[in-house]
Each structure stands twice: as C-alpha cells, then as structure tokens.
Amino acid sequence: MEDAPIFVYGTLKKGEPNHYLLNDKTIGNSKFLGKAKLIDEYPLVISPNSNVPILLPKKGTGKIVEGELYQVDTAMLNRLDQLECHPVVYVRTDITCILVTDSSEHLLSDATMMKCQVYFLPDFKPTLLDLPYISDYKDSVEKPYLPASNRSTSLLEEVKILS
Ligand code: PCA
Numbered sequence: 001m002e003d004a005p006i007f008v009y010g011t012l013k014k015g016e017p018n019h020y021l022l023n024d025k026t027i028g029n030s031k032f033l034g035k036a037k038l039i040d041e042y043p044l045v046i047s048p049n050s051n052v053p054i055l056l057p058k059k060g061t062g063k064i065v066e067g068e069l070y071q072v073d074t075a076m077l078n079r080l081d082q083l084e085c086h087p088v089v090y091v092r093t094d095i096t097c098i099l100v101t102d103s104s105e106h107l108l109s110d111a112t113m114m115k116c117q118v119y120f121l122p123d124f125k126p127t128l129l130d131l132p133y134i135s136d137y138k139d140s141v142e143k144p145y146l147p148a149s150n151r152s153t154s155l156l157e158e159v160k161i162l163s
Contacts, residue, residue: 003077007036007097007116009044009067010053010137012080017145021079028075035105036069036097036114045131049158050146053137056128057093057120063135069099069116080119089156090119123161 011018022030043062044055055065072080084090099112139145148155156162 003072003074004094004115004117005033005069005071006077006080006092007038007067007069007095007118009055009065009118011139011145012070012083013068013137016137016139017147018083021083022070022072022076027079028077029073030076031071032103033069033071033114034099034101034103034108035066036099036116037064037066038118039096039098039113040064042120043129043133044135044137045128045133046137046143047128047155047159048131049153050151050155051139051143052145052155052159053134054090054121054124054128054159055118056124057122058129061129062133066100066136067097067118069097069114084119085156086119089160090121092117093120121159123163124159125161128159 013019040059041062041064042055043058044065046053086092095116095118097114097116099114101107
C-alpha cells in the first residue's frame with residue numbers, strides 16, 4: 001500500500017527555501033494534492049536561533065496550521081526524512097488533515113478529511129511554548145531560515161531535550 005501523503009507546513013511549502021526538493025525529479029516524484037489544514041490546534045513556532053519552523057506535538061495548544069499536501073514516492077520520502085533528520089530531530093507521524101483546495105488551488109465545496117503524515121518535533125524544550133504561535137509559515141527577512149550548513153548550533157541542541 002502507498003504511504004499516506006505528507007502534509008508540509010514549513011520550508012517545504014511552495015515559495016519556501018526547501019520546496020525545490022519536491023520538484024527535483026532526480027530525487028524522486030511528488031504530486032501536489034492541494035492546500036490543507038490540520039483538524040486540531042498545535043503550536044507551530046519558529047526556532048529562536050536557526051529560524052526553523054517546528055510543529056510541536058501538543059494537541060489543543062496553538063492554532064489550526066495551514067499547509068500543503070503532497071503524495072511522494074519512496075525515494076522522495078527518504079530524501080525528506082533525511083532533510084528533517086527523521087526520527088532523531090523531527091518524527092514523521094500519522095495525522096488527519098482537511099483538504100481545502102484541489103490541485104489547481106480551487107476551493108473545494110466539501111471539506112475532505114485525509115489521513116496524512118506530518119513532521120512533528122517531540123521531546124522539545126518547554127520554553128519553545130513561550131514563542132509566538134503561527135498558523136501559516138513564511139520565511140522572512142526578520143527571521144531568515146538558516147539551512148543546516150549555516151547553523152552555529154545544531155537544531156537538535158537548540159530545540160530538543162537531550163537525554
Ligand atoms: N520542513 C517540514 C517540516 C518543517 C520544515 O521546515 C515541512 O515543511 O513540513
């Protein structure tokens with residue numbers, strides 16, 4: 001059976017710094033299914049140093065997060081897992097979303113619930129919950145996304161409780 005589609009909420013969205021990966025046919029294949037949103041609230045915050053968007057698995061806190069849904073093949077999924085350091089930093093987790101548009105971004109008249117997967121960041125430092133909660137991530141000049149190669153501390157050290 002095919003893996004459930006991936007709900008992306010951060011740098012993998014259209015116009016954001018890692019979206020090019022989803023379009024790179026030398027990696028694998030992806031298909032945009034439409035814009036989507038999660039059915040429950042979760043805190044989506046931007047990490048203080050590397051300005052990385054992270055979704056915290058604390059259901060009921062935060063906002064309804066908006067994103068995009070992609071069906072990806074195994075090769076693309078492996079590349080995304082590598083980007084997100086799954087399962088060490090982010091953990092790809094089953095969740096349910098509502099598809100809001102079709103693949104041409106036309107609004108759907110009936111909300112369709114879809115099983116999907118999302119990259120959560122478990123074992124996060126509790127101070128992250130003091131950051132502003134966002135619903136629709138966009139990279140910005142005020143808080144520019146730092147790719148892993150430009151970080152002075154790893155995301156792991158920055159945001160996770162290390163045991
Ligand atoms: N990339 C993944 C998780 C966080 C990030 O920047 C995404 O866009 O969903």
